[in-house]
Amino acid sequence: MIDGPLEHFRGQRGALADEIKELISIETPSHDAAASSKIVDMLEAKFGEASGSIEIERIVADGVGEHFIARFGKNSGKRPTLILGHTDTVHPIGTIDQNPVRIDNERLYGPGVFDMKANIQLVLAALRYLEKEKIECPVTVLLSCDEETGSATGRELVEREATICSRCFVLEPSAAGSVKTGRKGTGVFRLEAIGIPAHAGLEPDRGANAVAELARQIEAIHSTANRDAGTTVNVTTFAGGTATNVIPAFAACEIDVRFSTVAEGERVESALRSITPKDTRVRLELKGQINRPPLEETQGVLALYSKARAAAETLGFELHHTQVGGASDGNFVGALGVPVLDGLGITGDGAHTLEEYIEIEDIPLRAALLTMLLIDE
Ligand SMILES: [Zn+2]
Numbered sequence: 001m002i003d004g005p006l007e008h009f010r011g012q013r014g015a016l017a018d019e020i021k022e023l024i025s026i027e028t029p030s031h032d033a034a035a036s037s038k039i040v041d042m043l044e045a046k047f048g049e050a051s052g053s054i055e056i057e058r059i060v061a062d063g064v065g066e067h068f069i070a071r072f073g074k075n076s077g078k079r080p081t082l083i084l085g086h087t088d089t090v091h092p093i094g095t096i097d098q099n100p101v102r103i104d105n106e107r108l109y110g111p112g113v114f115d116m117k118a119n120i121q122l123v124l125a126a127l128r129y130l131e132k133e134k135i136e137c138p139v140t141v142l143l144s145c146d147e148e149t150g151s152a153t154g155r156e157l158v159e160r161e162a163t164i165c166s167r168c169f170v171l172e173p174s175a176a177g178s179v180k181t182g183r184k185g186t187g188v189f190r191l192e193a194i195g196i197p198a199h200a201g202l203e204p205d206r207g208a209n210a211v212a213e214l215a216r217q218i219e220a221i222h223s224t225a226n227r228d229a230g231t232t233v234n235v236t237t238f239a240g241g242t243a244t245n246v247i248p249a250f251a252a253c254e255i256d257v258r259f260s261t262v263a264e265g266e267r268v269e270s271a272l273r274s275i276t277p278k279d280t281r282v283r284l285e286l287k288g289q290i291n292r293p294p295l296e297e298t299q300g301v302l303a304l305y306s307k308a309r310a311a312a313e314t315l316g317f318e319l320h321h322t323q324v325g326g327a328s329d330g331n332f333v334g335a336l337g338v339p340v341l342d343g344l345g346i347t348g349d350g351a352h353t354l355e356e357y358i359e360i361e362d363i364p365l366r367a368a369l370l371t372m373l374l375i376d377e
Helices: 005-011 013-025 033-050 113-132 155-162 210-222 262-273 299-315 330-335 362-375
Strands: 055-061 065-072 081-086 102-104 107-109 139-144 167-170 179-183 185-194 232-240 250-259 283-292 321-324 357-359
Touching: 005 013, 005 113, 005 362, 013 033, 013 107, 013 113, 013 362, 033 055, 033 065, 033 113, 065 113, 065 155, 081 113, 081 155, 081 330, 107 113, 113 139, 113 357, 113 362, 139 155, 155 330, 167 299, 167 330, 167 362, 179 299, 179 330, 185 210, 185 262, 210 232, 210 250, 250 262, 250 283, 262 283, 299 362, 357 362
Parallel strands: 081 139, 081 167, 179 321
Antiparallel strands: 055 065, 065 139, 102 107, 107 357, 185 250, 185 283, 232 250
């Protein structure tokens, strides 16, 4: 084992924080293609400088943005480790005025810093270190541009790269410092009710009330949950009606579904599909689908975790693991039978809020951890 990655990264703490500031100064909401190209330009330059032999691929998703792939140490003959991340954030342009890029009390603030732009810097730092020490280990870095909206265009690439790699590290945020060894699968559905409009004062009974129909269905929808199995089902948005004096002809609600096993996801989907209207004059239409399969805590996943825990121990900290409800692109990789360790990002908090930050002190530790994991095959 080479010594010194931690000392090396500690010496670069300020420089790494400065580069993270550059990454978050470009705001990149999902589906803003121009903004996406801007950050990918920056990444192409930075990764290109990290190693002369690095191969870069930019994949344009029309109207969505650009996916970014960097292949390091390609000629080693070994199967690469896949590192997954994303360049998009949930924050609209202008959020930077409400959560300005700044350091305050040893915390670095800014939109998307915790989820997960700062962690892109960890990869850069690790690859530069491997290059400097002439350590041969093949790494494929895939940074997608639509992860926050469900990876409609990124999924195919994630799965393509997953099939040719030996294992996968996902640089999503940690859970209060813990890595993630399990993630629930997700489904997003939309139930629409199409009724019959009528004057609410003159002849209300000629109408079929779509809002009332959908309201009655909510209990049935929620009853498909199974907390003991880890399955949650929640109506999260509801809209309907046009004016106060009209029996509403239309209503729609969105349903968020989370599950720990493939079977549970299928059970809920088929229960939702079999919902029938209570007022038979109203037509119900279910749209949407299961989006991400669950990331199950397999032996392969736990083996990666124990490597990470041992590496963290030599770095002087205790690395815990946990299972969470939120999904990531790691879910797609796990479903292909490839061992995944998720949540390797820098400690911080406030994902998807205006208080998003990372702990600067943690940057060298997580960079060293990632570097050690890449070397230890
Ligand atoms: Zn994320």
